[in-house]
Amino acid sequence: MGSLAGQKVVVIGGTSGIGLATATAALGEGASVWAVSRSEDKVAQCQSEYPDIQFGRLDIHDTSGLDKLFASVGNIDHIVANATGANRTNAPFMEQTDEQFRAAFEKFWGYTNVARQGIPHLRPTGSLTFVSGFPARKCNVGMSSISCTGCAVEGLTRALALEVAPIRVNVVAPGIIDTAAFAALGENRDQVLDQIGQSIPLGRVGQSEEVASSIMHAMQNTYMSGATLDVGGGNLLP
Numbered sequence: 001m002g003s004l005a006g007q008k009v010v011v012i013g014g015t016s017g018i019g020l021a022t023a024t025a026a027l028g029e030g031a032s033v034w035a036v037s038r039s040e041d042k043v044a045q046c047q048s049e050y051p052d053i054q055f056g057r058l059d060i061h062d063t064s065g066l067d068k069l070f071a072s073v074g075n076i077d078h079i080v081a082n083a084t085g086a087n088r089t090n091a092p093f094m095e096q097t098d099e100q101f102r103a104a105f106e107k108f109w110g111y112t113n114v115a116r117q118g119i120p121h122l123r124p125t126g127s128l129t130f131v132s133g134f135p136a137r138k139c140n141v142g143m144s145s146i147s148c149t150g151c152a153v154e155g156l157t158r159a160l161a162l163e164v165a166p167i168r169v170n171v172v173a174p175g176i177i178d179t180a181a182f183a184a185l186g187e188n189r190d191q192v193l194d195q196i197g198q199s200i201p202l203g204r205v206g207q208s209e210e211v212a213s214s215i216m217h218a219m220q221n222t223y224m225s226g227a228t229l230d231v232g233g234g235n236l237l238p
């Protein structure tokens with residue numbers, strides 16, 4: 001397993017939840033870490049909490065911003081594409097407008113931006129890890145757009161793993177993870193997550209650090225490429 005000591009890691013969508021947990025885990029393994037997202041507040045808060053990580057503001061849809069970031073870091077060892085990057089509508093396909101359905105794919109286009117701009121700056125021993133999600137392979141009612149987007153991310157992972165080898169490309173697919181993604185539930189948040197947890201074989205929802213652990217594995221396992229790592233407490237089981 002490759003050590004991250006002295007390596008350069010860039011996390012796109014790295015100021016909250018799974019991305020922030022990945023940035024701090026990589027720092028803990030001795031990497032130099034850059035982490036970006038859109039919100040000025042999140043960037044400022046993270047920078048004061050984790051002064052050894054270089055945080056910055058960047059939207060995953062800003063291709064020239066991505067190019068500048070990757071070029072300024074240079075000779076990158078690992079890139080993680082984690083940003084949500086899209087407004088998603090949870091509703092059955094026939095109840096969504098075409099615009100709503102297509103909007104979910106903004107996440108995928110964000111990831112293609114990261115691949116196009118980032119791969120030229122990756123070292124041949126490096127890796128690109130995408131963060132997708134369980135709906136790609138377990139689609140509940142109302143998840144069609146998220147599911148299709150996840151399938152596209154997994155397909156891109158396998159295609160790129162062939163095309164850009166020896167650079168390794170993998171995807172980590174979280175199950176239900178307790179992050180700010182559920183902030184819209186307001187005061188019911190904990191109760192709803194507890195209820196969801198009861199339907200999962202491990203009896204609980206996951207934590208960001210548990211997904212970050214698999215992203216770290218994707219960076220560090222020097223013989224893994226084109227793989228999908230599921231971190232869902234067994235939620236894909238029938």
Ligand SMILES: NC(=O)c1ccc[n+]([C@@H]2O[C@H](COP(=O)([O-])OP(=O)(O)OC[C@H]3O[C@@H](n4cnc5c(N)ncnc54)[C@H](OP(=O)(O)O)[C@@H]3O)[C@@H](O)[C@H]2O)c1
Nearest residue numbers: 013015016017018037038039059060083085133176177179
């Ligand atoms: N939590 C779950 O249950 C779950 C399940 C399946 C998949 N996932 C996936 O896991 C990934 C991480 O989600 P999370 O749960 O950790 O959510 P989160 O806590 O909301 O974190 C999302 C991160 O992405 C950044 N971001 C969002 N849109 C961006 C954009 N356009 N450009 C740059 N950065 C952007 C956010 O910061 P800003 O707002 O400042 O941009 C934040 O740093 C996402 O790809 C999500 O789809 C999560």
